[in-house]
Amino acid sequence: MNSSILSLRTALAVFLLAAALVSTASAKDIALLNVSYDPTRELYVDFNAAFAKYWKAKTGDTVTIKQSHGGSGSQARSINDGLQADVATLALGVDIEALYNIGKLIPQDWQKRLANNSAPYTSTIVFLVRKGNPKRIKDWDDLVKPGVGVVTPNPKTSGGARWNYLAAWGYALKKYGTEDKAKEFVGKLYKNVPVLDSGARGATTSFVQREIGDVELAWENEAFLALKEFGADKFEIVVPSLSILAEPTVAVVDKVVKKKGTEVVAKAYLDYLYSDEGQDIAGRNFYRPTNPAIAAKYAKVFPKLELLSIDADFGGWTKAQKTHFADGGIFDQIYVK
Amino acid sequence: MAGNVSTLVYVAKHRQRRSLKDPLWVRVLLIGAALLFVGLFLLVPMASVFAEGLKKGWGAYFAAFRDPDALAAIRLTLLTAGIAVPLNLVFGLAASWAIAKFEFRGKALLISLIELPFAVSPVVSGLVYVLLFGAQGWWGPYLPSGEHPWLGSWLNGQDIQVIFAVPGIVLATIFVTFPFVARELIPIMQVRGNDEEYAALTLGANGWQTFFRVTLPNVKWGLFYGVILCNARAMGEFGAVSVVSGHIRGLTNTMPLHVEILYNEYNIQAAFAVASLLTLLALVTLVLKNLVEWRHRRVLEAATASTTRQFIS
Amino acid sequence: MSLLRPQRSALPGFGLSLGITVAYLSLIVLLPLSAVFVKAAGFSPVEFWQAVTSPRVLASYRLTFGASFLAALANVPAGVILAWVLIRYDFPGRRIVDALVDLPFALPTAVAGIALTAIYAKNGWLGQWLEPAGFKVAYTWIGVWVALTFVGLPFVVRTVQPVLEELEPELEEAAATLGATRGQTFWRVMFPALRPAIITGFALAFARAVGEYGSVVFISGNMPLKTEITPLLIITKLEQYDYRGATALAVVLLVGSFTLLLLIQLFQRRTRGARA
Numbered sequence: 001m002n003s004s005i006l007s008l009r010t011a012l013a014v015f016l017l018a019a020a021l022v023s024t025a026s027a028k029d030i031a032l033l034n035v036s037y038d039p040t041r042e043l044y045v046d047f048n049a050a051f052a053k054y055w056k057a058k059t060g061d062t063v064t065i066k067q068s069h070g071g072s073g074s075q076a077r078s079i080n081d082g083l084q085a086d087v088a089t090l091a092l093g094v095d096i097e098a099l100y101n102i103g104k105l106i107p108q109d110w111q112k113r114l115a116n117n118s119a120p121y122t123s124t125i126v127f128l129v130r131k132g133n134p135k136r137i138k139d140w141d142d143l144v145k146p147g148v149g150v151v152t153p154n155p156k157t158s159g160g161a162r163w164n165y166l167a168a169w170g171y172a173l174k175k176y177g178t179e180d181k182a183k184e185f186v187g188k189l190y191k192n193v194p195v196l197d198s199g200a201r202g203a204t205t206s207f208v209q210r211e212i213g214d215v216e217l218a219w220e221n222e223a224f225l226a227l228k229e230f231g232a233d234k235f236e237i238v239v240p241s242l243s244i245l246a247e248p249t250v251a252v253v254d255k256v257v258k259k260k261g262t263e264v265v266a267k268a269y270l271d272y273l274y275s276d277e278g279q280d281i282a283g284r285n286f287y288r289p290t291n292p293a294i295a296a297k298y299a300k301v302f303p304k305l306e307l308l309s310i311d312a313d314f315g316g317w318t319k320a321q322k323t324h325f326a327d328g329g330i331f332d333q334i335y336v337k
Numbered sequence: 338m339a340g341n342v343s344t345l346v347y348v349a350k351h352r353q354r355r356s357l358k359d360p361l362w363v364r365v366l367l368i369g370a371a372l373l374f375v376g377l378f379l380l381v382p383m384a385s386v387f388a389e390g391l392k393k394g395w396g397a398y399f400a401a402f403r404d405p406d407a408l409a410a411i412r413l414t415l416l417t418a419g420i421a422v423p424l425n426l427v428f429g430l431a432a433s434w435a436i437a438k439f440e441f442r443g444k445a446l447l448i449s450l451i452e453l454p455f456a457v458s459p460v461v462s463g464l465v466y467v468l469l470f471g472a473q474g475w476w477g478p479y480l481p482s483g484e485h486p487w488l489g490s491w492l493n494g495q496d497i498q499v500i501f502a503v504p505g506i507v508l509a510t511i512f513v514t515f516p517f518v519a520r521e522l523i524p525i526m527q528v529r530g531n532d533e534e535y536a537a538l539t540l541g542a543n544g545w546q547t548f549f550r551v552t553l554p555n556v557k558w559g560l561f562y563g564v565i566l567c568n569a570r571a572m573g574e575f576g577a578v579s580v581v582s583g584h585i586r587g588l589t590n591t592m593p594l595h596v597e598i599l600y601n602e603y604n605i606q607a608a609f610a611v612a613s614l615l616t617l618l619a620l621v622t623l624v625l626k627n628l629v630e631w632r633h634r635r636v637l638e639a640a641t642a643s644t645t646r647q648f649i650s
Numbered sequence: 651m652s653l654l655r656p657q658r659s660a661l662p663g664f665g666l667s668l669g670i671t672v673a674y675l676s677l678i679v680l681l682p683l684s685a686v687f688v689k690a691a692g693f694s695p696v697e698f699w700q701a702v703t704s705p706r707v708l709a710s711y712r713l714t715f716g717a718s719f720l721a722a723l724a725n726v727p728a729g730v731i732l733a734w735v736l737i738r739y740d741f742p743g744r745r746i747v748d749a750l751v752d753l754p755f756a757l758p759t760a761v762a763g764i765a766l767t768a769i770y771a772k773n774g775w776l777g778q779w780l781e782p783a784g785f786k787v788a789y790t791w792i793g794v795w796v797a798l799t800f801v802g803l804p805f806v807v808r809t810v811q812p813v814l815e816e817l818e819p820e821l822e823e824a825a826a827t828l829g830a831t832r833g834q835t836f837w838r839v840m841f842p843a844l845r846p847a848i849i850t851g852f853a854l855a856f857a858r859a860v861g862e863y864g865s866v867v868f869i870s871g872n873m874p875l876k877t878e879i880t881p882l883l884i885i886t887k888l889e890q891y892d893y894r895g896a897t898a899l900a901v902v903l904l905v906g907s908f909t910l911l912l913l914i915q916l917f918q919r920r921t922r923g924a925r926a
Contacts, residue, residue, distance in 0.1 A: 033585060041602055066864055068584045069598070072890040078889075081471035083501040083583045102891055103472060156886045194870040195789050198882075199599040209605070210771040212789070229603045326890065327704075335706050335874040344701030359832065364739055371735040372747070374728045377776075378800050379750045382765040383757075385775060414762030431670035439664050447671070448909065453679060455854070458881045459759070461900040464888070465682035468689055468897070511678055534661055544662035549732040566755055573758035575864040593758040598763060612761040619757050620749075627749055644785065 030063040030265050035071035035085035037159055037248070039222050043285040044089070050281060055265065063265055068109045071199045072159030079105065079253060086257050087267040089250040091159030093117070094311070094317035096251050101335050105255040117311075119247035120273035121287035124307060125160075125167045126239040127209065128216040128223045135214045139240045140171040144188040149213030152193055153203040155325050159199040160246075162325060164217040167244040168310040169324070174242065187334035219246065220302070224286035229326070245307040249286075357569040386616050389609035399611035401599075409587040409596035412612075413503070417591060421510040425567055426560070429518025433622055434552070436519075437526030438534070448523070454515045462512050463580025501583030505633040506591065507579040514567045521563030525556050560631050569622045656863050668849055686904065689897040701898040707883060712748055714880040717791055720854045720857035721798035722806075728799075729791075730844065731849060734828075751807050756802055759864030766797055767869045781828025789871030794879065802855030809851035826839040846918065851913045857907045 012260035036044060048065040054217075056062045056309050068075065068083070072091035076110050079085045080103035082278050090096055096118070099105045111118045130139050136149055153161040165186065195212055197203040200222055207216040219228070223237050256265040256284040272278045279294040288302050289295045295302075324330045359367075391398055401407060412583075421577065432451060448610050490523060519547055533555065537547040575593040582589045592599065599608035693701060701707075735741075736748050753914040754762070770777045770787040781786055787793050817840060825835040863881040880899055886898040 031771060035583075038601060049491060053751075066588055067586050069586075069601075071889070074885075076584055077888060077891065081500065082471055082498070083469050084498065098891065157889050193873075196873055198867060198885075199601075201603075205600070205603075210767070210788070211773050212771070325893070327339050327887075327892070332874075333705065343824070359738070363832070367731055368739055368741050371728075371732045372743075375730065375747050375750055377752050378796075378803060381769055381775065382762060382800070383750075383753060383763055385765050385769055386761060389765075390890050409904055428670065428674045431667040431674070435667040435671050437666075438661050441668075446912065447675075449912040449915050450675060450679065450910050451671075453683075453893060453904075453908055456861055456904075456911055457683070458863055458884070458900070458903055460863050460881045460884050461686065461861070461904065464884070464896065464900065468685040468893070473893075474687075508678075512682065515678055518839035531661055538661070547661075566752070570755060573761075575758050575760040583713050588757070593760055596764075599762055608764070612758070612764070615761060616756050619753060624749070626752070627745065 004039075005066060006031050016334055026116065028061045030061055030170060030262060032065045032086045032269060033062060033068065033084060033337055034065055034087050034089055034261060034269075035068045035075050035079055035083060036089040037075060037091040038069050038199050039091075039160070039219055039225070040089060040248070041067070041069055042225065043287065045093055047086065047273070047278060047281045050277055051269055054173075054272060054277070057270065061265070064321040065269070068174060073156055073157065079103070084123075084256050084260065085253050086260065087250060087252055089248065089272055090318060091246075091248050093119075093247065093249045094321050095159060095250050097317060099251065099253065104148060105253050106114075106251055107254065110251050111249065113252075114270060115274060116290045117247055119290065120270070120278065121251060121282035123220045123246045123287055124243045124305070125163050125246065126220045126223050126243065127240060128204075128218045128226055129214065129238050130236055131234050131236060133236060133238065137215050139177075140189075140242070143168070143192065143215065146192075148192050149194050149214065150189060150192045150205050151195060151197075151213040151216040153200055154196040154198055155331055157198045158200055158203075160219050160222070161203075161246055162320075163246045165217070165324065165331065166310070166314060166320060167217075167242075167308065170244060170313055171240070171242050183334065184332060186330070192336055206323065212295055214323065218252065221286035222289070224301075230328045236261060239303045239305055242306045242308065263280050350364050365526055383616060387613050388648075389605065393606050397606055398610045398613075401607035402614070403608075405597075406587045406590065407595060407607075407611060408429055408591045410592045411614075413506070413590065414572050416503070417507050417510050418568050421508050421514055421571045422564060422568050424511055425514055425518050429522050429563060430453045430517070430553075430560070432557075433521040433522035433526050434548070437529075438531055440646075451516050451519050454512055457512075459513065459574070459576025460580060463509050465512075466505055466508055468503065475569070492539035500581045503589070505581035506578050506589060509581050510571050510574055513574050513577050517567035517570065518560065518563035521559050521566070522556055524561040526552070529572040531554055537591060546639055552622075562626060562631055563597050565622050565625055569619050572618055588614040667674070671850060675725055683904070686897045686900050689893055690901045692894045693898060702902050706878070707880070707899065709875040710878050710880040710883050711902075713877065714789055714860055715792060715901075716857050717794045717798055718802075718862075719878075721795050721802055721859050722751065722856035724795075724799050725795055725802050725855050726848055726852055727808045729803070730810055730848065731812040732807045733814050737811060751804050754803050757800070759862065761799060763797060763868035766793070766800065766865065770796065770869065788869050789873075791870075792869070793869035794866055797869050798859040798862060801862050801865060802859050805855040805858070806848065806851030809847045809854070810844055813847040814840075816903035817843055840899050850914055850918065853910050857910050860903060860907055 002265055034044060037326075044067055048067070050063065055061060057292055063183075068085070070078075071321065072095045075083075076090060076095040076098045079088055079099055082309065088099060093111065096106070096110065100110060102107055107336060114120070126331045127137055127143075129135070129329075135142070137143065137148065142148065152164045155161040159279055168186055169182050172182040173179065176182060177326070193213075195203075195206050197206055203216060204222060204226055207224055208210045216223075220237075222233050227235055227237065251271065252263070252266045252270060254263075257266045273282070274291065275295060276291065279289040279291040281300070282327070283289045283294055283298040286301070289298060308314075310320060322329065361404075390401075393481070436448060499508070529552075531602065533551050534547050537551045538544075542550065554615050572591075573593060575597070578591055578593060579597075581595055582591070584590060584598070586598070592611060596612045596615070597606075601612060667776060690698065726918065732747075732751065736744060765790055767774075769775045769795060770780070772778065772781040772786075772788070774788070777788060785792075787796060788819045821839055822835055826832075861881060863879070863885075866879050867882060870882075872878055872882060880903060884896045884899050887893075887899065
């Protein structure tokens with residue numbers, strides 16, 4: 001059974017290769033589907049245009065990139081259920097990991113295939129507060145004070161919310177030393193949350209449009225975007241003493257690109273995220289570039305702060321997911337007393 | 338749903354109004370209460386949709402429809418409704434004929450099953466198709482490897498995309514709008530009885546002739562009404578379609594999904610503009626409905642006299 | 651199939667029409683829905699029971715079924731008054747009101763949810779007056795109730811209207827002649843006749859509300875144990891690839907709704923039979 005599939009695949013590969021050789025003579029139209037999470041809409045509008053231009057200049061082929069955005073977790077689920085994504089650019093490693101765990105769509109070592117843990121750009125979690133910071137929110141400790149309304153989405157349905165939660169947890173663990181204390185701290189924090197939206201964008205809408213709460217825990221890039229969209233005269237960003245290094249990861253979905261014959265261009269697409277141009281676009285859209293040279297250019301925009309790392313401080317995503325966010329995990333425990 | 342028929346009924350007869358019996362204060366109070374309720378729960382939400390859509394003026398309002406992604410969403414929505422509604426129309430005719438014209442055991446069960454999609458959570462309506470046609474499809478977890486011959490995997494192997502493509506969206510829409518036409522026709526056909534059909538048969542007509550020349554003309558307005566409601570829901574469905582769509586911009590986004598996208602992009606004015614277009618579709622639906630009733634009042638008057646009570650079913 | 655043989659009718663086409671009906675019903679509704687049951691059957695009975703009775707799930711049932719019940723309940727007096735007013739009285743804008751009643755059928759639920767949230771949030775049209783008065787609607791169970799009331803509004807109106815229309819005026823006149831007040835006439839004479847229609851409308855509104863998702867998630871706030879509806883928990887479970895857990899909850903909702911619909915059908919056949 002397996003060998004027949006294998007030989008079938010070989011035959012197919014040979015056929016595709018032949019077809020590719022035949023057709024290289026003339027320019028092609030290629031369509032890619034990039035399945036991404038909510039806050040990257042603006043980033044990929046810019047980046048797709050730049051990549052199409054670059055690819056046209058390089059190969060003469062016209063590439064159009066279709067976008068799909070949604071909650072990071074549900075996007076991963078859709079790919080596993082058969083959404084024909086050439087590349088997945090999601091909010092957390094654990095969501096891409098699911099493409100291996102559940103659907104076996106990518107190899108186990110996917111994260112080693114690209115530089116910097118397959119995270120071409122990074123971000124962190126900051127506080128977005130109303131102009132003048134009326135509640136004087138400076139650091140995580142201010143979030144658990146009575147009377148402070150904290151807006152953050154539901155970690156069960158939102159990738160960004162999981163970074164928020166872990167940053168708070170990491171801060172408390174570092175400051176108070178024990179897991180019990182950290183649990184108490186996080187519990188108090190979530191007592192101050194009036195609305196748990198299902199996604200990061202919903203949380204921003206609640207905070208900005210509906211005027212819920214005093215502070216929103218937000219992706220740094222989302223906070224900057226909110227300033228840009230809704231006016232720097234209405235909100236300001238507060239950078240806490242400690243936060244977490246958020247690594248949105250990317251991967252080529254091997255099974256799909258092999259079937260569609262888009263392997264080369266899909267790989268080039270992700271590589272281009274690491275190019276100077278790609279890094280610059282990320283910086284312009286408020287993501288922290290990983291290329292030191294480009295990052296230096298944006299050093300003024302992004303404040304330096306101490307960042308925890310998911311691998312070093314939390315033992316990796318799989319463990320963090322199981323401990324904190326699975327049904328019955330610590331997040332559930334702080335609600336079910 | 339049955340209620341929609343009732344509207345026809347009451348419009349048919351409302352000319353002979355008997356408002357004299359209640360004292361003025363009761364009338365004012367009740368009308369006031371009804372208007373307050375309608376105002377709070379219906380008028381205000383609808384007005385707010387238009388108010389938000391027009392916040393930046395007519396220019397911005399119409400600009401929301403010129404976006405290629407918006408146009409693609411409108412096209413997909415029309416296509417989906419264009420497939421789902423006729424299929425449910427044929428089904429509705431068959432089901433109402435079987436149920437209204439014949440007595441058989443298990444009828445109550447059959448009617449309940451037909452109504453079932455009304456009560457199924459839209460989330461579940463989408464989920465069932467993911468379970469059937471998804472790459473992790475039916476039975477997937479019970480088999481040792483990903484390579485197994487069941488429907489979903491087979492389809493994927495054949496390169497036939499059901500979910501995250503137009504077929505899945507159409508299927509979910511059919512599911513959600515499944516009962517509308519049947520639900521509308523069954524009570525009307527029941528009220529009509531079989532006498533006219535018997536007469537036609539006695540006079541030598543065959544079954545199809547009887548159906549097309551006698552039954553269909555008798556129920557055509559109810560049918561029209563069912564189709565209108567079915568169409569409105571088909572265009573407006575959000576939850577079920579959201580699960581199977583894949584949200585690919587310009588490709589698998591319907592109008593309600595496009596509204597959500599715009600909303601999530603902080604483009605709130607455009608979101609409400611597109612939403613108002615959907616609201617307009619709903620209103621056109623209602624105007625059509627009233628037109629139908631008006632034109633058909635007399636026909637209905639004759640039909641309703643005896644057996645209205647059964648409409649409640 | 652012999653059970654399904656018609657008992658009285660000489661009309662042709664029973665086999666064909668019932669065939670189409672059953673085939674289409676099976677293909678579009680029953681087969682897909684059976685996938686839910688098959689998936690949930692992956693659980694042992696104990697696991698299933700645990701999945702559908704965890705504290706968070708129980709809290710969501712309380713909200714989902716409770717708010718749906720209250721919404722359907724609110725729709726009863728509102729629906730009866732609306733039906734009464736639309737049938738018995740003439741006033742300017744009556745036709746418009748009558749047309750508007752069907753709006754919740756036609757308006758996409760997400761749009762309804764966004765609009766309702768915008769109205770009842772503390773800076774919204776109504777929220778700005780209600781919230782300083784200490785009456786929070788958006789992001790509380792009351793918001794859930796408002797959304798579900800909106801969704802179920804047409805059902806009671808549209809089931810009561812025809813019955814009210816058909817009530818013989820002679821009955822009311824007779825009651826009045828015998829010395830009954832208007833109030834007594836309504837409660838003793840008219841209400842019993844309206845009751846089956848009211849129950850039908852109530853049940854349809856309730857069944858619809860139990861499954862509602864699109865309009866509720868925007869206004870509910872989604873707080874675990876407080877404003878989290880069961881359909882949202884289904885989505886949450888899906889996010890964790892817990893398909894079995896999701897389908898188990900779906901089965902609970904489905905069986906609940908179906909039982910209700912079947913009961914109405916049987917109830918109505920009985921009452922109709924009693925009248926005939």
